[in-house]
Amino acid sequence: MQWSSGNRDDIQDMRGRSGGFGVAHLGIGGFLLLLVLSWVSGTNLFSLLGTGTSAPSQTGGTTGQVASSPAEEKLVDMVGAVTKDAQDMWADILGSRYQRTKVTLFRDAIQSACGFAQSATGPFYCPEDGRVYLDLGFFDELSRKLGAPGDFAEAYVITHELGHHVQNLLGLNERASADRRTGATSASVALELQADCFAGVWGHAASQPGRAAAGKVELDPGDMEEALRAAAAIGDDRLQRMATGRVMPERFTHGSSAQRVEWFRRGMETGDPRSCGVGAATTR
Numbered sequence: 578m579q580w581s582s583g584n585r586d587d588i589q590d591m592r593g594r595s596g597g598f599g600v601a602h603l604g605i606g607g608f609l610l611l612l613v614l615s616w617v618s619g620t621n622l623f624s625l626l627g628t629g630t631s632a633p634s635q636t637g638g639t640t641g642q643v644a645s646s647p648a649e650e651k652l653v654d655m656v657g658a659v660t661k662d663a664q665d666m667w668a669d670i671l672g673s674r675y676q677r678t679k680v681t682l683f684r685d686a687i688q689s690a691c692g693f694a695q696s697a698t699g700p701f702y703c704p705e706d707g708r709v710y711l712d713l714g715f716f717d718e719l720s721r722k723l724g725a726p727g728d729f730a731e732a733y734v735i736t737h738e739l740g741h742h743v744q745n746l747l748g749l750n751e752r753a754s755a756d757r758r759t760g761a762t763s764a765s766v767a768l769e770l771q772a773d774c775f776a777g778v779w780g781h782a783a784s785q786p787g788r789a790a791a792g793k794v795e796l797d798p799g800d801m802e803e804a805l806r807a808a809a810a811i812g813d814d815r816l817q818r819m820a821t822g823r824v825m826p827e828r829f830t831h832g833s834s835a836q837r838v839e840w841f842r843r844g845m846e847t848g849d850p851r852s853c854g855v856g857a858a859t860t861r
């Protein structure tokens with residue numbers, strides 16, 4: 578993937594502020610258990626517990642000193658470039674219905690409007706404040722533990738979360754929250770697959786030649802495979818098998834590997850959000 582560095586307008590950098598606060602009273606056993614369960618279920622169980630009430634609130638603004646490496650700064654530039662590029666695309670598609678957001682970078686833990694979150698929760702979107710939250714350490718997990726390296730795999734993760742922002746702006750998630758079903762057939766899994774498809778729609782846009790010369794993100798040959806590998810790597814069936822040795826479709830939160838691949842590919846091939854199952858809602 579090619580991108581130009583230096584544009585961080587769409588990033589809120591909280592790496593120098595966030596820290597492992599507010600969890601001591603949980604006890605280390607309960608803490609570890611919650612980490613594992615949050616990871617397997619895709620739900621931030623810390624926020625359900627309400628541990629956020631004891632964490633200091635963050636008031637925004639600029640951060641203090643950030644201890645970082647050149648490699649990490651390059652990652653920040655990539656996140657900035659991808660976020661800007663994808664948001665430019667959604668602004669083109671949705672016009673005035675699109676409101677730009679920011680990706681908040683944090684380390685270890687953060688207080689969002691959706692509660693206190695640990696890095697182990699993975700990247701997430703908070704509908705309450707309309708922001709994407711990302712600990713760059715997740716990309717290490719994706720690469721080493723889950724076997725899905727590469728910058729376009731990382732871009733897929735970012736644009737999936739931005740897909741939830743689009744759903745929020747269009748009210749698609751509200752419709753789904755009325756659905757009480759859980760597991761593989763639930764509306765929440767359908768929303769996740771739609772976010773995968775939206776990520777693919779951006780992948781389609783980024784695959785057009787000549788973009789790099791115009792300062793935009795442009796895919797390289799092989800990038801598509803990278804993202805498909807990532808989609809397969811974070812399917813519920815694979816994560817469950819890794820964690821427990823069993824597959825439990827009734828506990829699916831994001832869809833199976835095959836489904837995630839299918840929906841990402843659908844967006845990537847059509848480049849049209851209407852193919853992502855939302856009908857006229859995404860046309861101007």
Ligand SMILES: [Zn+2]
Pocket residue numbers: 737738741769772
């Ligand atoms: Zn999601």
